Amino acid sequence: MDSTVSVIIPAYNASRTIGETLRSASAQTYGNLEIIVVDDGSRDETPEIVRAHAATDSRIRLVTQANAGVAAARNAGVAASHGEFIAPLDSDDLWHPAKIERQLQVFRDGGEDVGLVYTWFALIDGQSRVVQLRHDPRYEGDVLAALAYRNFIGNGSSALIRRDVFDRTGGYDPSLRGRGGQGCEDWKLYFEIAAISQFGVVPAPMTGYRDLDDNMSSDVLQMLRSRDLCTADLLPAHPQLAKAFRSGRNRLSRLLFHRAIRLGRKQDVARLGLSIVRYDPLFFAAMVGSLPISAFKGVIGRLWRSGGYQGQAAGDFAGLNPL
Structure with missing residues (x-):
């Protein structure tokens, strides 16, 4: 398989990380790539950094547009690309050098029915140090019900997608931004792909997903709005999955609630609590009620102490050997 893989990188004020992200894309052991960076109206040095990398790697190309949001930027990158496979990569994430090669092998082994192959990810911090290695889903084949419950892929940089399958979906949904719900564009696309094709998995942490305070996913109420908007769009065609959608929403809100507690974000805890009560008071x-008294006291104490969570670095993602 010598197919061209189109790497699509949306970038907005990404000067801190775009250079390292581009280096991880350029270093892939599978070399038949086109690497398209869509600058989404950045006001920093992002375009200049991309041009500098393009001067030394002819596979890199810069596309510019007025700020329109991540979904519109990803769609613009796909429209400007020519590869048989689409490989989204966020401007602050990293790839293991063998990521694309190993995903293409899964496509070869799985045949034409496989429309998307994802990888496990390592959670990395601002210095590209691994802070968590707990992502290990093994969903493959028909994954529609599993995706209704949760986005087990977990980020926007792990998937490799057949172009002809991508073209049969609506692409990334840019309307979520206008509706006040950016954040779940990738989950909605994955669901639409799962409705028409099979999934495969590389069971190794080949993607470095960066967890920063200013990530879109750190806006907890926006993430819930995004999930709710996507569910409202998807549910009419899949009413049999209503229970899975509802249980998955509760699962996400619980995770965000506990994360806000761990980070000591009192305002987020209060807002999430109110949101959960409104959506499902019995679940709240x-x-x-499931918290023991001692644990509940500990939660309250953490909320009122100063300081936040300090992740324990487990190593450098660039040096991780998942093979």
């Missing part, structure tokens, strides 16, 4: 009561 069960969630709080």
Whole structure:
């Protein structure tokens, strides 16, 4: 398989990380790539950094547009590309050098029915140090019900997608931004792909997903709005999955609630608590009621102490050997 893979990188004020992200794309052991960076109206040095990398790697190309949001930027990159496979990569994430090669092998082994292959990810910090290695889903084949419950892929940089399958979906949904719900564009696309094709997985942490305070996913209420908007769009065609959608929404809100507690974000805890009560008061009561008294006291104490969570670095993602 010598197919061209189109790497699509949306970038907005990404000068801190775009250079390292481009280096991880350029270093892939599979070399037949086109690397398209869509600058989404950046006001920093992002375009200049991309041009400098393009001067030393002819596979890199810069596309510019007025700020329109991540979904529009990804779609613009796909429209400007020519590869048989689409490889989204966020401007602050990293890839293991063998990521694309190993995903293409899964496509070869799985045949034409496989429309998307994802990888596990390592959570990395601002210095590209691995802070968590707990992502290990093994969903493959028909994954529609599993995706209704949760986005087990977990980020926008792990998937490799057949172009002809991508073209049969609506692409990334730019309307979420206008509706006040950016954040779940990738989950919605994955669901639409799962409705028409099979999934494959590389069971190794080949993607470095960066966890920063200013990530879109750190806006907890926006993430819930995004999930709700996507569910409202998807549910009419899949009413049999209503219970999975609802349970998955509760799962996400619980994870965000616990994360806000761990990070000591009192305002987020209060807002999430109110959101959960409004959506499913019985679930909120069960969630709080399941905490033992000692744990509940510990939660309150952490909320009022100063300082936040300090991740324990487990190593450098560039040096990780998942093979």
